[in-house]
Amino acid sequence: MHPRTAGPYTLLSVLGIGALGRVHLARTQKGERIAVRVIRGEFAADPRFRGRLREEVDIVARVRSPRVAAVLDADVDADVPWLATEYVPAPSLAVLLSRCGPLSVDGVRRLGVELAEALAAIHDAGAVHRDLKPANVLVPAAGLRVVDVGIVRAAAASPLTRGGGLIGAAGYLAPEQLLNGPGEPASDVFALGGVLLHAATWRAPFGTGDVAAVLHRVLRVGPDLRGLAPGLVPVVAACLHPDPARRPAPREVRAALAAPATPPTLADEIPAQRTAAVHTSEGAAARVAASDLGPS
Numbered sequence: 001m002h003p004r005t006a007g008p009y010t011l012l013s014v015l016g017i018g019a020l021g022r023v024h025l026a027r028t029q030k031g032e033r034i035a036v037r038v039i040r041g042e043f044a045a046d047p048r049f050r051g052r053l054r055e056e057v058d059i060v061a062r063v064r065s066p067r068v069a070a071v072l073d074a075d076v077d078a079d080v081p082w083l084a085t086e087y088v089p090a091p092s093l094a095v096l097l098s099r100c101g102p103l104s105v106d107g108v109r110r111l112g113v114e115l116a117e118a119l120a121a122i123h124d125a126g127a128v129h130r131d132l133k134p135a136n137v138l139v140p141a142a143g144l145r146v147v148d149v150g151i152v153r154a155a156a157a158s159p160l161t162r163g164g165g166l167i168g169a170a171g172y173l174a175p176e177q178l179l180n181g182p183g184e185p186a187s188d189v190f191a192l193g194g195v196l197l198h199a200a201t202w203r204a205p206f207g208t209g210d211v212a213a214v215l216h217r218v219l220r221v222g223p224d225l226r227g228l229a230p231g232l233v234p235v236v237a238a239c240l241h242p243d244p245a246r247r248p249a250p251r252e253v254r255a256a257l258a259a260p261a262t263p264p265t266l267a268d269e270i271p272a273q274r275t276a277a278v279h280t281s282e283g284a285a286a287r288v289a290a291s292d293l294g295p296s
Helices: 047-060 093-100 105-124 151-156 175-180 185-201 211-221 233-239 250-257 273-278 282-289
Strands: 009-018 021-027 033-039 071-075 082-086
Touching: 009 033, 047 071, 047 151, 093 185, 105 185, 105 250, 175 185, 175 211, 185 233, 185 250, 233 250
Parallel strands: none
Antiparallel strands: 009 021, 021 033, 033 082, 071 082
């Protein structure tokens, strides 16, 4: 039996199921819709996970940006911990790209501008996303929203995930995350470069296949930039540099990509198929975006 409430919120339906638990569409006492992540019991039983989640919630709650889904409330000490965030009724970038194909050069520029704005706000608050990927980018008409900030770091604190596999999405994790731990602000910039490369070419940034092969390419081979428009190559290549110290800051990425030709919002670049994607059932549209860990 799944819970019907989380704190003061009524759980209405399941939006998605990830490694950490279920994400529910919920209703506040005033009738507003929010998203509530209810943590799996196995994680809830681990005090190290709870401690790290508490730290992450405190940090992520400081993020204030129209590009990031805000943390609204949480109870890490409840018998069943939960986290409430803004509900964004929109498909993920992963869904849109799978249905509509790659973006134009101007669309990739706009995507980069909006993601760089999101990362700048996250880093200014002292947070790091650590799992930026197309599935964690929602695309409402008013401009994209980044979700699931900091979730990976909390998961990494638990013995349920330590040593038990990859924490994050292969091909978007930076080399230093694979070698040394959960990552740093520059690791988010690496992921940003991977998202832009995928959006521009419709290819996984470091190819597909066995996870070990993908990780080898990240660590030893580098990205495949074929098919990327010449005007995008310098900034994408800089974001994907193996040395985090040589990657640009988010504001530098924004400055490099901003141009008069970019559309007002990323949604303006999505073809007519976007309407069909938005009007699929809310559960289906959000299911990809609600994933905690794993491939995009």
